[in-house]
Amino acid sequence: MTNSTPSPTAAAARPDTHTAADDPTEGTGPVVLLHVEPDARSAELFETFAERFTEGFTVRSVDGMRPALDAADDVDCVVTEQRLPDASGVDLVERLRDRGVDAPVVFHTTCREVETGARALAAGADGYFSKRPERGQYDRILDRLRELVAEARPSDTETTAGPGSSAPPRGPSAGPPSSEE
Numbered sequence: 001m002t003n004s005t006p007s008p009t010a011a012a013a014r015p016d017t018h019t020a021a022d023d024p025t026e027g028t029g030p031v032v033l034l035h036v037e038p039d040a041r042s043a044e045l046f047e048t049f050a051e052r053f054t055e056g057f058t059v060r061s062v063d064g065m066r067p068a069l070d071a072a073d074d075v076d077c078v079v080t081e082q083r084l085p086d087a088s089g090v091d092l093v094e095r096l097r098d099r100g101v102d103a104p105v106v107f108h109t110t111c112r113e114v115e116t117g118a119r120a121l122a123a124g125a126d127g128y129f130s131k132r133p134e135r136g137q138y139d140r141i142l143d144r145l146r147e148l149v150a151e152a153r154p155s156d157t158e159t160t161a162g163p164g165s166s167a168p169p170r171g172p173s174a175g176p177p178s179s180e181e
Contacts, residue, residue, distance in 0.1 A: 006172045009170040029055050030057060030058045030072065030152055031056055031057050031058070031076045031077060031145065031149050032058050032060065032076045032077075033050060033057050033058065033059050033060070033076065033077050033078070033079060033145065034060050034062065034068060034071055034072060034075040034077070034078045034079070034103075035047060035050075035059050035060065035061045035062070035074065035078075035079050035080075036061075036062055036064070036065070036068045036078065036079070036080040036081060036084065036089070036092065037062075037063065037079075037080075037081050037108075038063045038064060038081060038083070038084055038091060039081075040063075042060040042081075042131075043063070044061075046059070046061075046079070046108070046138065047059040047061055049079075049138045050138065050142060054138075054139075054142055056146070057142065060075065063084075063085065064084050064085050064086040064087070065084050065086050065087035065091060065092045065095065066086055067093060068080070068092055069092075069095060069096070069099070071102065072096055072099070072101045072103065074104055076103060076104075076149050076152070076153075077103050077104045077105070077106075077145045077149055078092075078096070078103055078105040078106070078149060079102070079105075079106055079107075079108050079145070080092055080093075080105060080106070080107055080108070080109075081108065081109050081111075082107055082109040082110075082111035082116055082120070082176050083109065083110065083111060089107055089109060089111075089120060089125075090116070090119050090120050090123050090125075091092070091124075092105075093105050093120060093123040093124050093125050094114075094123045094124070097123065102152070103152070104126045104127075104145060104148035104149060104152060105124065105125045105126055106125060106126055106127035106128070106129060106141060106144060106145060106148075107125055107127065107128045107129060108129045108131060108137075108141055108178070109122050109128070109129070109130065109131060110130070110131050111130075112130045126144070126146075126148050127141070127144050129141050
């Protein structure tokens with residue numbers, strides 16, 4: 001008789017649903033993601049998922065606004081909690097935009113108030129996801145970030161087009177920000 005019970009490692013792992021053909025960032029190097037999360041356990045869980053179960057992400061985790069501002073110039077995108085020990089996620093987005101950092105920012109937060117989500121999007125965030133104990137929440141966040149980073153990164157045709165060419169602007173013309181409750 002054979003043992004048909006999967007090992008704990010195999011049960012925890014799921015096949016990567018993203019292929020090179022599906023990944024708009026393929027060939028441009030990994031997406032460097034800044035994760036601003038004061039809860040060490042939540043930060044570790046998100047980082048582990050992003051780096052082990054998806055392809056193309058490198059995660060840097062920090063626990064507040066000050067270290068996030070220090071690291072923001074060297075990343076492709078940001079995921080932040082609203083409730084930070086030294087400020088709010090909305091404050092962080094405002095400071096990033098004031099400094100000219102245009103990296104995509106999405107919220108992954110325990111804060112579920114509609115007003116806070118609206119303030120985040122008005123400040124320049126590109127998405128707002130509530131933390132929920134449900135399957136697929138990290139996939140949705142990372143898929144949205146892949147789209148945003150692909151829009152922000154110049155394509156091969158743009159880099160060979162010559163002087164004066166640029167990536168299409170993000171913002172209202174790039175489509176509405178994503179929001180999930």
